[in-house]
Structures are given as C-alpha cells and as structure tokens.
Amino acid sequence: MQLDPLLIGVMVLAATAGVLLGVVSQRRRPASQREWPRRWNLNARPIFTTDERILFKELRAALPNHVVLAKLNLLRFCQAADEFEARSWYDRLHTLHVSFAVCTPNGSVVSVIDIESPNKASSARSQRMKEAVLEACRVRYVRCRPGQWPHQALIAAWALGHSQIGPAPNTISDSLHDANDEVARKLRQRRAERAARWAESSFAQDSFFAFDSRLEGSLHTEPTPLQVSGKR
Incomplete structure (x- = not known):
C-alpha cells in the first residue's frame, strides 16, 4: 500500500520535533544531573591560606x-x-x-x-x-x-x-542560663507545627529556612567566659 506523501511529511516532522525537544531538554538540565561522572578528577585542598x-x-x-x-x-x-x-x-x-x-x-x-x-x-x-x-x-x-x-x-x-572580656560566671548567671534554656524548650514545642510545613519546601533543607525558636539569653548579650577550674 502506498502512503500519502503528506502523511509521510507529517511523520518526519513529528520525529524531527521529538529529537529537537530531547536535545533542548538535555541541555537545560543541570550538569550535575546529566550523567554520573566516570572519573572523579578532584584533589583535596587545605581550608586555610x-x-x-x-x-x-x-x-x-x-x-x-x-x-x-x-x-x-x-x-x-x-x-x-x-x-x-x-x-x-x-x-x-x-x-x-x-x-x-x-x-x-x-x-x-x-x-x-x-x-x-x-x-x-x-x-x-x-x-x-x-x-x-x-x-x-x-x-x-x-x-x-x-x-x-x-x-x-x-x-x-x-x-x-x-x-x-569580664570575670568568670557565678551561680546567678548560671541560673539565668538555665531559665533561658527552659524558655527555649517551651518555645520550640509551641512552634513545632509552624515549622513543620516548611519540610515540604524545596529549599527547606538549608537551616536558614528552619526557623530556630531558641531565644538564648546570650544571643544579644555579652558572652561570659567559662571557668577554667572545676570550682563553682
């Protein structure tokens, strides 16, 4: 049976369009997703200058x-x-x-x-x-x-x-830190539901988007050095 030349032309155009779409899609895909590298041509380097x-x-x-x-x-x-x-x-x-x-x-x-x-x-x-x-x-x-x-x-x-740069901490400051830790724990519990919806986000993996409810007392205050000796 002889095919209609017009039908043959449509089939050729469709095949060509499919190939072109595949090439464009491959090029738009990030390099890290195109293929698994066959050779890991990398060297370790020190962090510091x-x-x-x-x-x-x-x-x-x-x-x-x-x-x-x-x-x-x-x-x-x-x-x-x-x-x-x-x-x-x-x-x-x-x-x-x-x-x-x-x-x-x-x-x-x-x-x-x-x-x-x-x-x-x-x-x-x-x-x-x-x-x-x-x-x-x-x-x-x-x-x-x-x-x-x-x-x-x-x-x-x-x-x-x-x-x-100040003196070593005393028992009063230690008590304040303990109270701040307790407040932080309660705030984390109250904000758990609010933070949960970020888990489905495409950028939630970065800790910048994982909202931290810890209102630590030392966050915006002067740091107190630790005691060097074991005595309190």
Whole structure:
C-alpha cells in the first residue's frame, strides 16, 4: 500500500520535533544531573591560606573559652525574622562568607573577623550588605589585612571588644542560663507545627529556612567566659 506523501511529511516532522525537544531538554538540565561522572578528577585542598592558618591558631590560643569557626556562610548564623521573606533574604545572602566567627560554647556568634584578600576583593555592595547584616544581628565585625592583626597579648580584646572580656560566671548567671534554656524548650514545642510545613519546601533543607525558636539569653548579650577550674 502506498502512503500519502503528506502523511509521510507529517511523520518526519513529528520525529524531527521529538529529537529537537530531547536535545533542548538535555541541555537545560543541570550538569550535575546529566550523567554520573566516570572519573572523579578532584584533589583535596587545605581550608586555610597561610595567613588564615596563623590567625586561627592565635585566636584559639587567645580565646580558650570560645569556639572559633572558619569559612562560615552568613546564613549559618542569621535568619529572616518573617518566614515569608526567607526566600528573598536567602537570595541576597547565600553568597556571603566570613573568615572567622567567634562563638560562645552554646553556638552564639559574638564576633566576626574578616581577612581582606587582595586577590579576592569583595564588591562594595557585598561588603555593605555584610556589615548591615552583622549590625542587625548585633555581631561585632572586625577586618584586617593579611598578617596585620594585633600582638597575641591584645588579640582577645581586638576580637571581642574590651567590654566583652569580664570575670568568670557565678551561680546567678548560671541560673539565668538555665531559665533561658527552659524558655527555649517551651518555645520550640509551641512552634513545632509552624515549622513543620516548611519540610515540604524545596529549599527547606538549608537551616536558614528552619526557623530556630531558641531565644538564648546570650544571643544579644555579652558572652561570659567559662571557668577554667572545676570550682563553682
């Protein structure tokens, strides 16, 4: 039976269109989803540059009662006050990092230190954005050039500010921290249902969108160093 030339032409056009759609779809798919790499052509590299490694060691030696974290994304320690603005704030801040974050033992960031790299100078807009975020979160912000930071004896006051270096905690402050922890537990329970609906969101995997109800007393107050001895 002889086919109609018009029908043959329609079939050819349909097949061609299908091939083109497949090619376009393949190109639009992210590279990470196209195919599993046959060769993992990667090498490990150190986290620190030479200057970062030196400053990190000096910060740890000068601040034994604090935790020093390196190469931290800004979104690890700030979040949107309104959950409906979380996406827009994520888009603004997800590219911003800090060199070091000085934290209390419970994880509250009290100070941020940036080493200015001449090879990777951040844009003026990004720098202003970082400064505004840290000011809004009441986090001390210090910047320095490679190798140009204070002597070891002065580095604690430089990193934390003179007002944040105080005596060891007493029983009254310990009681206040215990009360704050109890309030935090109750708030977590009350907000559990509110936070649950974020679990289905496509961007809920990032902790920036997992709203934290812990209103820790030390979050916006001066940190108190831990006691070195075992006596209270």
